[in-house]
Each structure stands twice: as structure tokens, then as C-alpha cells.
Amino acid sequence: MRVLIVEDEPALAFRLQQMLEGAGFTVDVAYDGEEGWHLGDTEPYDAVVLDLGLPRIDGVTVLNRWREAGRTMPVLILTARSRWSEKMAGFNAGADDYLVKPFEMEEVVYRLRALIRRASGHAQPELTCGALRLDTNGGRVSVDGAPVQVTAQEFRILSYLMHHADRIVSRTELAEHVYDRHFDLDSNSLEVLVGRIRKKIGAAYIQTVRGQGYKLTEPEA
Amino acid sequence: MRVLIVEDEPALAFRLQQMLEGAGFTVDVAYDGEEGWHLGDTEPYDAVVLDLGLPRIDGVTVLNRWREAGRTMPVLILTARSRWSEKMAGFNAGADDYLVKPFEMEEVVYRLRALIRRASGHAQPELTCGALRLDTNGGRVSVDGAPVQVTAQEFRILSYLMHHADRIVSRTELAEHVYDRHFDLDSNSLEVLVGRIRKKIGAAYIQTVRGQGYKLTEPEA
DNA sequence: AAGCAATCTGAACGAGGCCTGAGCGGCTCG
DNA sequence: CGAGCCGCTCAGGCCTCGTTCAGATTGCTT
Numbered sequence: 001m002r003v004l005i006v007e008d009e010p011a012l013a014f015r016l017q018q019m020l021e022g023a024g025f026t027v028d029v030a031y032d033g034e035e036g037w038h039l040g041d042t043e044p045y046d047a048v049v050l051d052l053g054l055p056r057i058d059g060v061t062v063l064n065r066w067r068e069a070g071r072t073m074p075v076l077i078l079t080a081r082s083r084w085s086e087k088m089a090g091f092n093a094g095a096d097d098y099l100v101k102p103f104e105m106e107e108v109v110y111r112l113r114a115l116i117r118r119a120s121g122h123a124q125p126e127l128t129c130g131a132l133r134l135d136t137n138g139g140r141v142s143v144d145g146a147p148v149q150v151t152a153q154e155f156r157i158l159s160y161l162m163h164h165a166d167r168i169v170s171r172t173e174l175a176e177h178v179y180d181r182h183f184d185l186d187s188n189s190l191e192v193l194v195g196r197i198r199k200k201i202g203a204a205y206i207q208t209v210r211g212q213g214y215k216l217t218e219p220e221a
Numbered sequence: 222m223r224v225l226i227v228e229d230e231p232a233l234a235f236r237l238q239q240m241l242e243g244a245g246f247t248v249d250v251a252y253d254g255e256e257g258w259h260l261g262d263t264e265p266y267d268a269v270v271l272d273l274g275l276p277r278i279d280g281v282t283v284l285n286r287w288r289e290a291g292r293t294m295p296v297l298i299l300t301a302r303s304r305w306s307e308k309m310a311g312f313n314a315g316a317d318d319y320l321v322k323p324f325e326m327e328e329v330v331y332r333l334r335a336l337i338r339r340a341s342g343h344a345q346p347e348l349t350c351g352a353l354r355l356d357t358n359g360g361r362v363s364v365d366g367a368p369v370q371v372t373a374q375e376f377r378i379l380s381y382l383m384h385h386a387d388r389i390v391s392r393t394e395l396a397e398h399v400y401d402r403h404f405d406l407d408s409n410s411l412e413v414l415v416g417r418i419r420k421k422i423g424a425a426y427i428q429t430v431r432g433q434g435y436k437l438t439e440p441e442a
Numbered sequence: 443a444a445g446c447a448a449t450c451t452g453a454a455c456g457a458g459g460c461c462t463g464a465g466c467g468g469c470t471c472g
Numbered sequence: 473c474g475a476g477c478c479g480c481t482c483a484g485g486c487c488t489c490g491t492t493c494a495g496a497t498t499g500c501t502t
Binding site (some may be wrong): 369409412413415416429431 | 449450
Binding site for chain 3 (some may be wrong): 191211
């Protein structure tokens with residue numbers, strides 16, 4: 001999953017980035033409102049962490065512009081305790097959740113995962129597809145109850161596919177959500193990784209739709 | 222189904238083309254109003270995506286000319302948020318739907334499919350003919366509830382025939398709507414593909430009307 | 443009923459998409 | 473500093489799809 005952090009204070013931005021990357025997210029960072037707005041407008045993020053106090057364009061405005069332009073990704077707002085009115089403005093502009101500073105770093109991770117899950121229509125932190133099971137919080141995968149060892153990258157790919165099960169996900173879409181913005185599109189590393197995932201969970205789960213992409217489905221009985 | 226994109230900004234045109242081809246459409250692209258007008262006037266499209274801000278001839282004029290010439294294919298207009306009056310002019314000139322920039326790429330696909338369906342008199346995204354069933358959005362085909370695997374090209378042909386069920390569709394018409402403008406007319410690949418479709422869904426659905434074309438009908442009981 | 447054109451069909455091919463095994467460089471951890 | 477793992481690259485090969493072609497079949501015409 002790919003998230004955008006919009007935070008002007010370098011130290012906090014860095015800690016957030018560390019935390020999120022450690023948690024398995026692909027992360028882009030913007031250090032002011034304008035850059036943040038532009039990135040959120042052009043790149044496909046699964047979620048955004050948005051500080052409200054920002055140079056150049058403030059957070060509420062950024063969010064407003066995204067929503068007006070029809071961007072629907074979940075946004076987690078960061079706000080100082082005192083700025084109550086700001087928070088309300090943020091909700092009105094279409095924020096999905098908020099955290100009051102100071103907060104626990106891990107809190108951000110859990111909330112983001114929940115937001116992303118809900119945005120793709122899943123209430124529970126455990127995603128299942130037939131006997132295949134993926135725990136978004138624990139980072140564990142199992143088939144038929146038997147744990148399956150997957151690497152970080154494999155987990156990202158499988159997680160994205162499971163969030164969008166029964167839908168064809170194009171190679172490009174997958175790459176956009178699993179890699180950051182400097183990914184080489186002619187690489188076939190996705191194919192290699194998908195191949196390895198198939199070998200681990202059983203080939204039947206991930207179908208190839210020629211010319212269009214991959215589709216994760218429950219295998220036929 | 223074959224669509225025309227009239228869009229001067231190369232990046233957007235390219236993304237649209239990618240998206241639509243990925244969605245199974247046959248796509249022609251025009252990069253200015255004059256070329257767009259000419260193509261729309263001479264080639265038989267199932268739908269058109271028309272940007273209003275165009276060099277040489279602007280979108281509204283292009284649309285007006287088509288309508289005056291009696292061209293009735295559905296037109297989806299793309300417009301910037303600010304250009305409200307333009308949009309109204311577009312509707313007056315006979316646009317069928319519009320999207321405000323920026324928009325989600327997938328939105329274009331769904332709207333186009335809906336426009337094409339409605340233009341051929343179908344309200345639902347699922348077309349049926351007896352026990353034969355085709356899901357225009359999901360790209361799935363089934364007979365008697367049993368899913369049938371069809372290739373991309375087979376799906377295009379079957380989809381066109383189902384959109385125009387109970388009507389004789391000439392070989393030429395079929396070719397024009399399933400291939401782009403560089404198709405070799407002496408090829409018999411259509412016959413081969415129709416044959417394969419028959420083998421998959423049952424031969425009775427597609428009748429050959431000698432000397433005229435094909436007709437898709439519900440088989441006799 | 444023969445002749446002829448239109449259509450069908452099975453086989454084969456070429457292109458391109460996709461997969462996979464091997465190897466390499468970088469990173470982490472001991 | 474060395475070992476092990478991970479993700480990427482590359483090349484070769486497989487498999488599918490759309491097409492072509494030739495020969496069979498159908499249906500109309502005379």
C-alpha cells in the first residue's frame with residue numbers, strides 16, 4: 001500500500017516515514033501544502049497523512065481541493081490539541097480520521113490500515129479468500145490454517161490484490177500501489193514476485209487475465 | 222466497440238487510450254478539432270469522448286457539425302470545472318453526458334459503456350438472449366449460468382452482436398466496429414472467430430444470413 | 443443435378459505476453 | 473567482515489491469441 005505524508009516539520013515527517021516504511025507501506029513525503037496537493041492530485045495513493053498547519057497552502061485547503069477534484073482516498077489528519085476549529089473544518093472538507101498531537105507513532109499505522117481496509121470495503125483486519133487468509137495488522141499469511149512465509153514485497157502485492165479481490169488489477173495499477181513514484185515500468189519484477197507468491201499459496205488463487213492484469217479469486221471447488 | 226477520443230493534450234489522450242483499450246474498446250485518437258470532426262464524420266463509432274477546449278475547431282462546433290450532418294453516436298464531453306457555459310452549449314449541441322476534469326479514468330469507461338448500451342436500447346449492464354448472458358462491465362459470458370471462457374476479440378464480436386440482437390449485422394459493419402481503421406477487409410478472421418464463438422456458446426445463437434451477414438437470436442425452443 | 447460462390451473449419455504459424463530459473467548486488471544481522 | 477536473504481535483471485522458452493490458408497461444406501442458381 002502506498003501512502004503520502006504531508007508534513008512540514010522535518011523531524012516528524014522523518015519519524016512518520018520510518019514508521020510507515022517499517023510497517024510495510026510505500027511512502028512519498030511532501031514538505032509543504034503545494035507539493036502535497038500536487039502529489040495527491042496526480043499519484044494514486046491508498047491513504048494520506050495530512051498535517052493541517054502547512055506552509056504555502058494549508059491542510060484544509062489542500063483537502064478541499066482534492067475532494068472537489070473528485071479524489072476519494074482516505075485522509076488522516078494530524079492536528080495540534082488547541083486547534084479545535086481546524087479539525088472541524090477538516091472533517092467538513094472530507095477527512096476520514098484525525099489524530100491529535102502528540103500521538104503514538106504506532107497509532108498512525110493502525111489507523112491507516114483501518115482506513116485503507118474500510119475504503120476497499122472490508123470491516124475486519126483479516127482478509128480472507130477461500131482458505132487464504134491475510135492479517136493486515138500482523139503481516140501474516142496462511143492457507144488452510146498453515147502459516148505461509150512471505151517476504152515484505154510479496155506481502156505488499158498479495159495485500160493489494162486481496163483488498164481488491166475478484167477484480168482485475170492491471171500491472172500498472174499494482175505497480176503504482178506497491179512501488180513509489182520512481183519505478184521502472186518495463187521491469188518484470190512484478191511477474192517474478194507474483195510467480196513466487198503463486199508458488200507459496202498455490203497457483204489457483206491468482207489468475208492472469210491476458211492483456212489486462214491479475215485477478216485474485218477463490219479457486220474453484 | 223469502437224470509440225473516438227478527441228483530446229489535444231497528449232498525456233491525457235494517451236492515458237484515455239490506454240484505459241479504454243485495456244477495457245476492451247477499439248480506439249482511434251484525434252489531436253485537434255478538425256481531425257476529430259473528420260474522423261467522426263466518416264468512421265462509424267459507437268461513442269466519442271470529446272474535449273471541449275480544442276485547437277483548430279472547438280469541441281462544441283465539432284459536435285454541432287456532426288449533429289447537423291445527422292450523426293447520432295453518443296458523445297461524452299470532457300470539460301474544465303470553470304467552463305460552465307461551455308458545458309451548457311455542449312448539451313444544447315447534443316452531448317449525451319459530460320465529465321468535469323479531473324476525473325477518475327474508470328469513470329470514463331463506465332459512462333461510455335452505459336452510453337453505448339442505452340444507444341442500442343439496453344438499460345441494464347447485463348445483456349441476455351435466451352440463456353446467453355453477457356456482462357458488459359465484468360467482461361463475463363455465461364450460458365445457462367455456466368461461465369464461458371472467451372478471448373478478448375471473441376468478446377468484442379459477441380458483445381457487438383448482442384447489442385444489436387435480432388438484427389442482421391453485415392460482415393463489414395461488424396469489422397468496422399471490432400477492428401480499428403487499418404483492417405484488411407479480405408481477411409476471413411471474422412468467420413474463424415464467429416466459428417469459435419459458436420463452438421463455445423452453442424451454434425444456434427448466431428445464424429448466418431447468406432450474402433448479408435450474421436444475426437444473433439434466441440434459439441428456438 | 444451440376445456449377446458456382448459464399449461460408450465454414452481444422453491446422454498451422456508468427457507475434458507478443460507471460461513465466462521462470464539463474465545470477466547479481468545490496469542490505470541486514472550476527 | 474562474512475553469511476544469508478531479498479528484490480531486481482536478464483535471457484530463454486512456453487503458451488495463448490489472432491490470423492492465414494487450404495480444403496470441405498452449404499445453399500442458391502440455372
